[in-house]
Amino acid sequence: MASSVGVPTTSAPPLQVARWCAAQGWPVHPLAPGTKHPVANCADCAATGHRASGCRCLVTGRWCHGHLAATTDHDRLRSWWEANSQLGVGISCGPAHLVVIDVDAHAKPLPARDRLLPGIVIPDAVDLAGLATGFDTLALLAALRGHASPADDTTTLRVRTPSGGLHVWYQAHPSLPLRSSTGAGKNRALAWQVDVRARGGFIIAPGTVTADGSYTPVGAVRRPAPLPSWLAAELQRTHHAEPPQDRLEPRRPPSRARQAVIAAGGAQDGTPAVLAGLLAEVVACTAAPEGMGFSDKLNRAAFTAGGLAAAGYLSEADAAAVLLDAASTARPGQERRWAPIVRAGLAAGARRPLHLRGRA
Ligand SMILES: [Zn+2]
Ligand SMILES: [Zn+2]
Numbered sequence: 021m022a023s024s025v026g027v028p029t030t031s032a033p034p035l036q037v038a039r040w041c042a043a044q045g046w047p048v049h050p051l052a053p054g055t056k057h058p059v060a061n062c063a064d065c066a067a068t069g070h071r072a073s074g075c076r077c078l079v080t081g082r083w084c085h086g087h088l089a090a091t092t093d094h095d096r097l098r099s100w101w102e103a104n105s106q107l108g109v110g111i112s113c114g115p116a117h118l119v120v121i122d123v124d125a126h127a128k129p130l131p132a133r134d135r136l137l138p139g140i141v142i143p144d145a146v147d148l149a150g151l152a153t154g155f156d157t158l159a160l161l162a163a164l165r166g167h168a169s170p171a172d173d174t175t176t177l178r179v180r181t182p183s184g185g186l187h188v189w190y191q192a193h194p195s196l197p198l199r200s201s202t203g204a205g206k207n208r209a210l211a212w213q214v215d216v217r218a219r220g221g222f223i224i225a226p227g228t229v230t231a232d233g234s235y236t237p238v239g240a241v242r243r244p245a246p247l248p249s250w251l252a253a254e255l256q257r258t259h260h261a262e263p264p265q266d267r268l269e270p271r272r273p274p275s276r277a278r279q280a281v282i283a284a285g286g287a288q289d290g291t292p293a294v295l296a297g298l299l300a301e302v303v304a305c306t307a308a309p310e311g312m313g314f315s316d317k318l319n320r321a322a323f324t325a326g327g328l329a330a331a332g333y334l335s336e337a338d339a340a341a342v343l344l345d346a347a348s349t350a351r352p353g354q355e356r357r358w359a360p361i362v363r364a365g366l367a368a369g370a371r372r373p374l375h376l377r378g379r380a
Contacts, residue, residue, distance in 0.1 A: 030227055030234040035101035037109045037227040042097060044243075046116035047090035049222065050083050050100050051108030054231040056224055058086030058110060073360050079315060087112035087222040088357075108228045114219030114353050119198050119247055119255070121170050121188040122215035122223075125153040136212045137161050139258060154185065154213030161211050165250050176245035179226045182233030187223060189244035190251070197262040197353055198255055208259035216260055219353065295325055295334075295342075302346040318347055318358060319365045326369020333376070336366060 032040075038048045050059045064070060065077055065084040077084035081096050090112035091097070101107055113120060133142055136157050142148070142164075151157065159169040170188045171178070177189040192198055200221030201208045210216055217223045224230075226237045247255075255261065298321035302314070325339035334342075340362055347358035 030229055030236055032227050033101075033105060034107055034109055034228070035097065035105065037225050038097050038101060039094070040227075041109060041111055041225050042092040042094070044116075045092065046111045046118065047092050048097065048225065049087055049090040049110050049112060050104075051110050051224070051228070053104065053106035053108065054229075055108065056228075056230055058222070059083050059107065061085065073357070074364075086110070087114075090115065090222070108230065109225035110222040111225055112222050113200070113217050114197070114221075115351070117192045117194065117353065118218070118223065118244060119190050119192040120217040120223045121158070121190070121210070121251075122217055123154040123158055123171055123186045123188065124213040124215070125155060125184040126213060127152075128213070131212055137164075138209045138211075140164065154211065157211035158214050161254065165254065167248070167250050170248070170251060173245070173248075174239050175241060177226070177241055177243055178238050179224075180236045180238050181224075182230060182235070186238075187217075187235070189223075190247040191244045192218060192247055193252065194352065196252060196256070198252075198260045199262055201258075201260060210254060210258050210260070216255065218260065219262065295321065295328055295339075298324055299342065299346045302343075302350055314351065315361055318343065318361050321346070322362045322365020323369035324374065326366035327372050327374030328369075328376075329366065330370040330373035331375050333374075336370070339366060 038050075041048045051057060052059050060066065061084040062077060062082065065072075065075060072078060072085045072088050075085060078089055081089075081091075081093075081099075083089045083100055087110060090110070111118065130136075130148075130151065133148065136142060136148070136151070137160065140161070142160070146160070151160070155169070155171055158171055162169040170176075170190075171186050173188060179187040179189070181187060198216070198218040199208075200216055200218050201210070202215045224235050226235050226242075228235045298317070301317050302321050322339075322343050325334070325343055326336070328334055329336040329339045343362045343366075344355065344358060347362065348355050351358065
């Protein structure tokens with residue numbers, strides 16, 4: 021954005037906050053008014069056994085399923101906040117490529133010395149007297165690594181929370197998808213009283229007001245800086261990197277397929293032109309808001325690809341790979357959402373072999 025117009029303040033209407041976030045490319049979803057929790061699911065979505073994947077509410081733009089409903093779609097934001105202007109604003113960290121260090125200052129008894137910085141033996145020479153909150157454990161971690169605490173990082177967006185904590189916002193590196201954790205987690209934790217908000221989680225937008233207080237930016241910087249490399253290394257060490265098997269099913273034709281798809285319409289890689297055209301539509305969604313349009317285009321392309329595969333124009337594995345490649349180009353970091361759509365579309369299309377006439 022060219023100016024500071026729209027930078028949220030705590031007096032801004034929530035819709036304005038939501039729009040500012042969307043303008044940064046951060047998909048947003050509503051929070052229950054006055055709280056830090058997503059709006060409750062509808063009765064169907066709240067039913068036991070209901071799963072988000074394939075949920076009608078997500079396809080039709082309802083706000084069920086918290087961060088999974090997040091979008092940058094202007095019209096959808098308007099309809100949500102017109103329904104209730106006091107809804108808070110959450111940001112889905114994964115598709116926003118955000119990693120937020122959530123520093124807590126809760127009054128809690130100190131855990132054992134070896135639980136303060138999981139995986140790190142704190143030298144006996146380090147005096148822990150006075151250590152009381154996540155600010156202290158994060159500062160200790162940074163000091164042990166020879167850096168200033170991220171809590172003091174004046175180069176990036178930092179947001180004071182109602183409970184006296186701090187959110188330190190960073191841009192995740194595209195080649196290193198990171199996932200969320202809570203400091204209490206056994207399997208991955210950066211530091212005691214320090215949570216990590218990344219893929220699989222959401223962060224409360226600056227400017228949001230809850231019954232406990234407001235999320236107020238501190239300092240002058242309103243944009244997340246790139247994640248410092250030492251911190252990225254610490255997040256990898258503490259198991260916050262997405263395991264490779266979760267990133268995607270095997271992709272057969274790598275960049276060659278993507279290039280052909282982006283080139284749009286050509287059959288350079290052997291992809292029939294009819295499919296290349298549909299894939300180009302999928303990829304063209306890169307700049308478009310999320311939502312129904314994208315899923316529908318992907319589904320249509322998968323259906324066509326299934327028919328072409330059944331008619332022998334390409335293998336189903338290649339079709340799946342090229343579709344997922346296109347989907348992940350348009351919507352990076354959400355592969356797990358698209359895989360079921362691709363599978364279903366291919367399966368449906370395979371029942372109707374598609375024989376091309378004339379030039380393919
Ligand atoms: Zn629902
Ligand atoms: Zn649902």
